[in-house]
Amino acid sequence: MSTTPTAVTCTAVSFAWPDGTAVFDDLQVAFGPGRTGLVGVNGSGKSTLLKLIAHELTPADGTIRVAGEVGYLPQSVTLDNGLRVDEVLGIAATRTALHAIEAGDASEEHFDVVGDDWDVEERALATLGELGLGRIGLDRTIGEVSGGESVLLRLAALLLRRPDVLLLDEPTNNLDLYARRRLYAAVASWSGVMVVVSHDRELLDLVDQIADLRSGEVTWYGGNFSAYEEALAGEQDAAERMVRVAEADLKKQKRELVDAQVKLARRKKYGQKMFEQKREPKIVMGARKRAAQESAGKHRILHEERLADARERLDEAVDAVRDDDEIRVDLPYTAVPPGRTVLTLLDLELRYGARVTGGFDLRGPERVALIGRNGAGKTTLLRTIAGELEAVSGEARTHVPLRFLPQRLDVLDDGLSVVGNVARFAPGATNNRVRARLARFLFKGAKADQLTATLSGGERFRAALAALMLAEPAPQLLLLDEPTNNLDMASVRQLTSALESYEGALIIASHDMPFLESVGITRRLLMEGGELKEIGREAVGYPS
Template sequence: MTALHTSDLTLTWPDGTPALTGLDLGLGPGRHGLVGDNGVGKSTLLRLLAGELAPERGSVSVDGRVGYLPQALGPEPARTVADALGIGSTLRALAAIEAGSVEVADFDAVGEDWDVAERAEASLGRVGLGRLELDRPLGAVSGGERTLLRLAGVLLARPAVLLLDEPSNNLDGAGRQRLTQVVREWPGLLLLSSHDRVLLEEMDDIGGLRRDRLGTTTLEWYGGGWSSYVAAVETEQEAARQAATTAAADLRRERRDLVQARATLAGRKRTADKAEREKRVPKIIAHGRRMQAQESAGRYRGLHEGRVEAARERADAAEERVREEAEIHLDLPATRVPERREVAQLQALVPAYGDLAPLDLVLRGPERVALTGPNGIGKTSVLRALTGELPPRSGSARVHVPWRMLDQTRSGVLDPAQSVAGNARAVAPGSEEEHLRGSLARFGFRGRLADRPAATLSGGERLRATLACLLLAEPAPQLLLLDEPTNDLDVAGVRRLVEALAAYEGALVVVSHDEAFLEDLDLDRRVPLLPHPPRRS
């Protein structure tokens, strides 16, 4: 049974960049994964399916209500937990009715949802947030808790089709377990875009979204979870590499044959011309032979040129099937920090939010440190205290070198109206254009890709562009603060991020729940953040 269907789904961004082209999709109940390079259109596809975007051409058909958890939650400091669940107005109307209101608008706002508070508490409990009060402001909720909160709101609406875009972003181990349980128990149709290999292992099948050199979007499905997908793709890639090698050899041979054919024809023409000059045959016969030779030569040349063109097309098609990933190599000498220099210091720090015990920490030289701990303990608030954005409740935080911060929302770095290159020029006005373009190319923004407006970038592309601007900024940052940097990145994107950070020679403080990423970073130490001991009554 098909519960979700698209036909010829096409969307082009205002700058002319293709987002999706001619995509056909048909899915029934079950757990379906969606993977692909950053920028290929995964989030755009989910937004089209959820009705947040209208296609330029084609159609979307969905049986039943759609629940959609977007990739980027964005800053929402003024809203409450109830508002994030989508029931704020209903609860306010209920409170008014209980206080004696007889307004029709209040009863219309409640509708049939008289038990919405009880259902909301059950939904919060399902994702491990049973302790959250419905009137708590979102500014006091951690990034991981906000992700789970939005998931609870989606589940509260009781959808038949669930669309999840990078739902494990910001989640600690306990949060990921809750999310995995929701995915495992989902009874209807679920479509999940994620780079989380553990979560992808729960899928019934996985679709690989790609865009070929002509801009056409393709989606190929593989049965089983992540490990089955990786094995199948690797088998395909080995065959594709062999086919590309064979096709390249065929092309070289056909080109040699064409050169030889041209030499043969040239020799025949010289012989015929000589015979005509020496009047070995009558002029009329020589002319007839020349015309016949030209026709024969044309067919002969056309045959070999056709073979070369066919071999070139086979080689191009074979190369198209091989997926090569560009590596990031940077030279950032200005970020180097002397070994003994004090970079930052925290003294008895208790951040503005969270339940953290007083924290003492001294960072020296090019140290690489990870702050670890459960959602809600205050990891992000510690980083914001270091930058001075959020003064702590007590204690102090000092930074002694130029710094840059990559926050969870990726806000404040990129101007969406500017191109990637324009954003880089804004933070590094003293850099030569050639150097700037070369550096952006190492982050995957080559040629025209660097001229794309930041507003059109995918989540993973936006992170790469943000990281490029942070590292290329003047003055060069000797301290880099990263808050959940692997959010929105596909597996290849995480690998590129590790490569970029390997070239960085300054100090690094990172907050992440991605254990594989932390292992790859070659950290100097991990600092576990401990909860404040219970206060005696």
């Protein structure tokens, strides 16, 4: 790694999507040495900023300068299943040259390829070992590893390159507890410049500073995420106090303006009476009337200016208080009577080797957590229950309406708008009804007409969930595969609140233990060693 001080500088950066949706306008931000957590609500532009820095997107205006090499781990990792591990790591050519030299081929071209990298295999295996991938080796293909392992392989490739600037976009998505711990260790030991976008509190508590992206501007906070939350809470308390002070001042100015208007009206009435009674010469009374009118006008203007100033101070105080939009999920009435059989699994053998031996019944409004390592078969089980995959043998039978929200949110058509996607799932719903439902998911006005391809990860989740909930009949069995992967923390809290009011049966595959506990899980199923078995509460955080 270079010893030259490294930095990322964004100067007057502007960017908009092809449909005209603006993301940044004159953005100014710089990232220096250390680990930075980039936070903000879904759709604020965090992933877009990383793509701009990684040169995967080009700004419409402004400049982005990076001192040193950039390594970028995107939010969605898609690899060719035919690639070998050494190809993903970028060392295949070097390995081939090394093996040729070891076999006695002393061609100069082999030495040119190897250069000084004689220990590349040892370093690669050591890096894989540090990330818990030592058993994979260098010759297996991507088709033989799980989605979570693919993420760690991409990270291993970056660590081997030793870039000066490392960009990580939601790196813990799709990772099980074991893999997350490996990633935490890699982040904690990183030196250089790192910018990480995440909703994972444990990961964000490893950073050195927080950059809060809000309304196209970045506010900096020293320390980790816990320190940021504490500082933000203090700021919000002060901001709310200022709102109360400004509201009180506004009321006071309104009262004083009314009092002044009453006094001026009385004076005018008295002056008119005196004029009518002609107790003084006409010229004197006329002068007094003009003077009184001028004084009244000045008095009125003074109080109106004070009232306008008070309104402006209130507006500024209100703007300082955060009102981060959160999804508002209104789940349909989906009650399942206690004891009613919702799902039956019988001697079920799944694709890729996993199985459910004997019988398993889900009854009434039970809430099941489905946990296990990456690649254990959790997603395969959910897809089989949902009817997307055929079982090798046995039976998976549902007895109530079912909806399945997949991990990759591939239920959406990127070529359609958000409204168009939701309408596909509810062809009988009117346009007004679709838009009214979307408004609860924060897709209002032009946002509802935005192309799905331009949405952030959290926005895609909201669009997919809206489609799921608007579809009819309403689900009495809901299958969720890693639902919190792309949600900011405010949205996770809102989803938790919504699921608390859901009266149907739930099966949730997730590595997010705090989320699982918050939704009132009643049963816990562990997929391990190709078998599904029920475990107790104490075993939820399965050991490392």
